[in-house]
Structures are given as structure tokens and as C-alpha cells.
Amino acid sequence: MAIIQLTINNEKYEGEFDTNMPLLWALRDAIGLTGTKFGCGIAQCGACTVLLDGKAIRSCGITVQSSIGKDIQTIEGVEDSMYRSLQQAWIEEQVPQCGYCQSGQIMSAIGLIKSNPNPTEKQILDAMSGNICRCGTYPRILKAIKSFIKSNP
Structure with missing residues (x-):
């Protein structure tokens, strides 16, 4: 265990952490930011x-x-x-059903847009392919991302 400072959402958080603890557990359990979800635990589903x-x-x-x-x-x-x-586009396109994967989906979309502000449809689909949605809202996710990009040239 070590006293560690993390910068999260432009704020400093200091706490005693096992340095080998997954960041997910530090965010959720130690810091209380529960919007990031646990899905598979093996970095395959994208919920986190x-x-x-x-x-x-x-x-x-x-x-x-x-x-x-x-x-x-x-x-x-x-x-x-x-x-x-972008969150508003998610709402307007009625993307969420159960909502569990949506924070991970939105964060993946933001990561894509930060690296490529005007991606093609194929680039969007490729970037989002690592996020699993059990409700199957992929067409609406694509539509919401395209809507955001069109509104934010």
C-alpha cells in the first residue's frame, strides 16, 4: 500500500492504494466514482x-x-x-435501454473524437467495436456519434 495522488476529472485525489489494484476499483470503491462500470474484468467488454x-x-x-x-x-x-x-445526442437518439454499457460507450466515442474529430463511419465502427452492448443499440450509438460530429464541426 502506498499514498498515491491521482488526477481525475481535473481534480486531485489522494489515497492509500495497493499499486497493483486495477484503476477501476480505485475509481469505484476508493474514490466513489461509480459511473465507470465493471463488466468482464478482462478488458474485453468496454463497460469500464x-x-x-x-x-x-x-x-x-x-x-x-x-x-x-x-x-x-x-x-x-x-x-x-x-x-x-454527446450525452445529449445519446438521449435524443434514444440510445440507452438498460444503460449499463453506456458510460463506457460514451467514453470510447470521446476518445475517438479527440483523436479524430471527423471520423468516417468505418472508423467509428472500428473504434466502437470493442464495446459490447447486450441490448444491441449499435445503430443508435452510431447515429448519436454522427449527430454529435455533425453538430460540432
Whole structure:
């Protein structure tokens, strides 16, 4: 265990963590940011996606140690960003059904748009292919992302 400081959603959080603890558990259990969901625990489903220095990553697959000194953004940090309108597009296109995977889906979409502000449909589908939605809302997810991109040239 070590005293570690993490930067999450532009705020500093300090706590005592096992350095080998997955970032997901630090976010959810230690810090209380429960918008990031546990899905599979093996970095395959995308439910735990957050941004690490602007890049979409699976928080169950990296350690707290690997996150030190990096900018971590969770779904809770989207509210006060330009990507709030992406969440609004999600609502307008009626994407969520059960909603469980949606925070990971949105974070993956933000990671894509940060790296490529004007992706093609194929690039969107490729970037989002690592996020599983058991409700099958993929066409609406694609539509919401395209809507956001069109509204934010």
C-alpha cells in the first residue's frame, strides 16, 4: 500500500492504494466514482472505459501505478465539458435501454473524437467495436456519434 495522488476529472485525489489494484476499483470503491462500470474484468467488454491522457482505455486492465501522473477522465467529468452535447445526442437518439454499457460507450466515442474529430463511419465502427452492448443499440450509438460530429464541426 502506498499514498498515491491521482488526477481525475481535473481534480486531485489522494489515497492509500495497493499499486497493483486495477484503476477501476480505485475509481469505484476508493474514490466513489461509480459511473465507470465493471463488466468482464478482462478488458474485453468496454463497460469500464475511461480516458487516460485523452485515450480510451479499459480501467479494469491497468493498475493504479500505471495511472499516476496521468489525466484520468471518467463519465462524471463529461458533464462539465464540450462532450456534454454527446450525452445529449445519446438521449435524443434514444440510445440507452438498460444503460449499463453506456458510460463506457460514451467514453470510447470521446476518445475517438479527440483523436479524430471527423471520423468516417468505418472508423467509428472500428473504434466502437470493442464495446459490447447486450441490448444491441449499435445503430443508435452510431447515429448519436454522427449527430454529435455533425453538430460540432
